[in-house]
Amino acid sequence: MILHIVFGQSSAANLKAAFELDPNLAGEVLCFEDDLAVGPLFILDTPDGRRARKEWWAAMQAAGPAMAGTQAALAVDAAPEAEAPETTYEDVDPVRALKGRLREEEELTVWIWAGQNATDVCGYYWLISQLDRFSGRIHLIYLNNLPFLNEKNAVFYPTHLHQILPKEFLKAKKLAREVSLAEFELDGDEWRRLMNENAGVRLLEGGKKIRGEAAAFYDKDLLQAVTQEFQKANKVIAQVTGKFKYPVMDQYLNWRLKELVREEKLEARGELKTMKDYEVKLPGGPAPQADATEEATN
8 A cells, every 4th residue: 555645735636536546646645734844953853843833833823824734644632821831741753653554554555746946945854854663664755956748838937736637747756765774874964954054045956955044034024025015925925935936835924024013113004913914014214194195085
């Protein structure tokens, strides 16, 4: 039996649709939701590291709309403020169940699917660092700068699995290869490097090379998109993401906008919740006249 692993629900739909076209490809799909391309990774292989990341995600969710399914494997009830975290935190290792299945189901093989983006590559490094004892049963399908056909039968180079048509997965499956012992060692070392670096943002430079940057890496792009006039935060974020080769999570940019407001690099009006709830502008500049104009005409 094949257990297909993808990173994010958007990567699963077309893969599942491909099962109907090729029964030999069919299997169970396991989806890991956590986007490891952003946020803290330090000692993530320990209970303290997983707790720190869970708390960071909680802060992110408070800064904007909760991501559906995000950190589902790590979800626990929030501890009351009066109680010490050490007595309320439940350490949930999201890979523990996977390793348990591999021990119990000796015929089970794993196919890790990764597109050419930082989310998938970081997810691969995270998994491969924990699965070395199952060498020979772990396979990788990495769609690194490979051509596929789109709906118009034109050649394109997808960066994410959800961009690939179900029929094109039949071609992609031929890329499946066993992860070598050397890769378990080298890529496991790369994951440990990423944890120790603990960058705020991780970017894919090509191949499987990941570069870390500060959490404020996208702030300059957000500031460039803001003007002296108030505009909705979601409009600012849409302008910024439209310029990137690789998409950046809206919720992350929403959090960064709010940080810029807190740092007084931007002014805001409205409730700082979802990116549809408030507006931002550069400090100073012309004061908004809309309300005064309406009052004068009423």
